[in-house]
Amino acid sequence: xxxxxxxxxxxxxVGCGGGNSPKTFIGPSGKTLETVKCKSSPDQCFVQAxxxxxxxxxxxxxxxxxxxxxxxxxxxxxxxxxxxxxxxxSNGRNPTFTFQGGTYTPPPVVYVPQAKTKVIVNNY
Numbered sequence: 001x002x003x004x005x006x007x008x009x010x011x012x013x014v015g016c017g018g019g020n021s022p023k024t025f026i027g028p029s030g031k032t033l034e035t036v037k038c039k040s041s042p043d044q045c046f047v048q049a050x051x052x053x054x055x056x057x058x059x060x061x062x063x064x065x066x067x068x069x070x071x072x073x074x075x076x077x078x079x080x081x082x083x084x085x086x087x088x089x090s091n092g093r094n095p096t097f098t099f100q101g102g103t104y105t106p107p108p109v110v111y112v113p114q115a116k117t118k119v120i121v122n123n124y
Contacts, residue, residue, distance in 0.1 A: 022052045027086070033060060035084040037072065042081040042097055053087035060084040062095030066104040075102040 022034040034052055038044035042064075049057050062083045068076035083095050 022048055027060070031086060033084055033086050035082060038081045038083075039067065039069075039072070039078050042083070042095070045081050045083045045095075049083065049085050053085070056090045057085040057087050058090050059093055059095045060086055062097045063100045064097040065099065065101040075104045077104055077106065 022036045024032060024034050027033040034049070036045050036048045036052075038048070042062075045062075062081070064079055064081045065072065066075040067078050067080040068074060069078055072078075072080040079099075081097050083097075
């Protein structure tokens, strides 16, 4: 049973990894577009786009949003970047990674100072 629990945990973590492999789809113009998601920095988006296109590409759209450490389906403390692009000649336009969606508000930290306890014994 313990091995099953560890296996399940590993599969969940791998499945929620939110890797930055490009996803391919057909755009409205009928041309093939690719989209990639990266966390913490947009640099990996540029690397993946260059790698998948074998060189130049044209940025169609970009965005950023708050997400979790492993996945980005709910707002969290990590910034995720998304970029949609088309392989081929670039028009020279850089992505802006405009922030979209909900922002992450950390839970409040409640500080309770330690009480100064005194034991008072009244001897009447």
